[in-house]
Amino acid sequence: MAADTVDDFQKELIELFVQEAHEWLQNIHVALDELQQAPVPERHVKLIRTISAGVTNLAGSAATINLPDIEKASVEAIPFIEALRDPQKQFSGQDFLALCKQLGQIHTALTRATGISFENDETGSVGDAVGRRLAPEEFLHALQSLQNSAPSRMTSGHNLIRILIEQIEGQVQAGVERIDTTVIQGYLARVSDAEESFLKAIDQRVPEILRTMSDLKETRDEASSGSVALEASLQDVARLRAAAQQVNASSAMMFFSGLHSLLTVVAQRRVFLAATRVESVKGRLHTMGVAIHQWVEHGRAQRAAINQLLPAGHS
The missing domain is CATH 1.20.120.160 (HPT domain)
Known part of the structure; x- marks a missing residue:
C-alpha cells in the first residue's frame, strides 16, 4: 500500500x-x-x-x-x-x-x-x-507553394513568407516531427502587433516632423532656427528608426538613419538647408510614409495567407 x-x-x-x-x-x-x-x-x-x-x-x-x-x-x-x-x-x-x-x-x-x-x-x-499540430514538411511545402504563387509586389521588401520558410526548414533539419500551430499563430500575432504599432508611430510622428521641416530656414538667425522643435523631431526620428529596426523594415531604417544624421548636423548649426533642399527632404519623408503603409498592408496580406494554411485558418 x-x-x-x-x-x-x-x-x-x-x-x-x-x-x-x-x-x-x-x-x-x-x-x-x-x-x-x-x-x-x-x-x-x-x-x-x-x-x-x-x-x-x-x-x-x-x-x-x-x-x-x-x-x-x-x-x-x-x-x-x-x-x-x-x-x-x-x-x-x-x-x-x-x-x-x-x-x-x-x-x-x-x-x-x-x-x-x-x-x-x-x-x-x-x-x-x-493546440493542433501539423507536420513541418507539409507546412514547408505549403509555404513554398504560397511563396511561388504570391504576387511579387506583395513580397517585395517584406517577405514574411520567406522568413517563415527558413524557420520551418530549420525545424525540419532539427528532426522536429510536429509543430504546434499555436506557436506559429502566436508568432504571426506578435509580428502583426509590432508592425501595427510601427504604423501608428509613423502616422503620429511624421506629420510633426514635416511641420518642423517646413520651419527650417536658410538663415543663421537662432530665433528662426526652431531649435526646440528640431530637437523634438530628432527624438521622433530616432524612435522611428528604432521601431523600423524592430520590425526589420530595412529601407525605412536606412531612411530614418540618414534623416537623423541630416537633422543632427542642422541642429548643431554646421549647415543650413536651402528651401529647395527642405522641400526635397519633405517629399522623400512623405513618400516613405506612403511606402510604409504599403509595406504594412503587404504584411497583413501575407499573414492572412499563412493563416489560411493552418488548420485553425479553415475553421
Whole structure:
C-alpha cells in the first residue's frame, strides 16, 4: 500500500511536470522564433533570458523528480544558448540550428521518460491544451507553394513568407516531427502587433516632423532656427528608426538613419538647408510614409495567407 502511494505521488508529479514542460518549451520555441528575426539588442537580451529560464526550469524540475535524461539534455542546451547571448554578434543559421537540434534532444528525452509524446499528435488533455499540430514538411511545402504563387509586389521588401520558410526548414533539419500551430499563430500575432504599432508611430510622428521641416530656414538667425522643435523631431526620428529596426523594415531604417544624421548636423548649426533642399527632404519623408503603409498592408496580406494554411485558418 505504501509503495502504491509513492507511485501515485510520483505519477502526479510527472503529470504536473509534463504540463509545465509543455509551457516552458512553447515559450522557448516562441522566443527562439523571434530571436531569429534579429530583434533590437534590448529585445534580444529578454528573449535569451526567456529561453535560458525555460531550459533551466526544465533541468531543475527534472532533477527534482529524478528524471536524469531530461536534466542532462536540458543542461547540454545551455552552451548553445550562451553562444547566442551577445546581441551585438552576427549569427548564422547554423547557430540557431544547433540549439534547435538540442531542443529536439530534450523533446526525445521527455517522451522517453514520461511516455507522452511532445511532438506527435495527442488525444489526451495535454495535447488538447497546446493546440493542433501539423507536420513541418507539409507546412514547408505549403509555404513554398504560397511563396511561388504570391504576387511579387506583395513580397517585395517584406517577405514574411520567406522568413517563415527558413524557420520551418530549420525545424525540419532539427528532426522536429510536429509543430504546434499555436506557436506559429502566436508568432504571426506578435509580428502583426509590432508592425501595427510601427504604423501608428509613423502616422503620429511624421506629420510633426514635416511641420518642423517646413520651419527650417536658410538663415543663421537662432530665433528662426526652431531649435526646440528640431530637437523634438530628432527624438521622433530616432524612435522611428528604432521601431523600423524592430520590425526589420530595412529601407525605412536606412531612411530614418540618414534623416537623423541630416537633422543632427542642422541642429548643431554646421549647415543650413536651402528651401529647395527642405522641400526635397519633405517629399522623400512623405513618400516613405506612403511606402510604409504599403509595406504594412503587404504584411497583413501575407499573414492572412499563412493563416489560411493552418488548420485553425479553415475553421
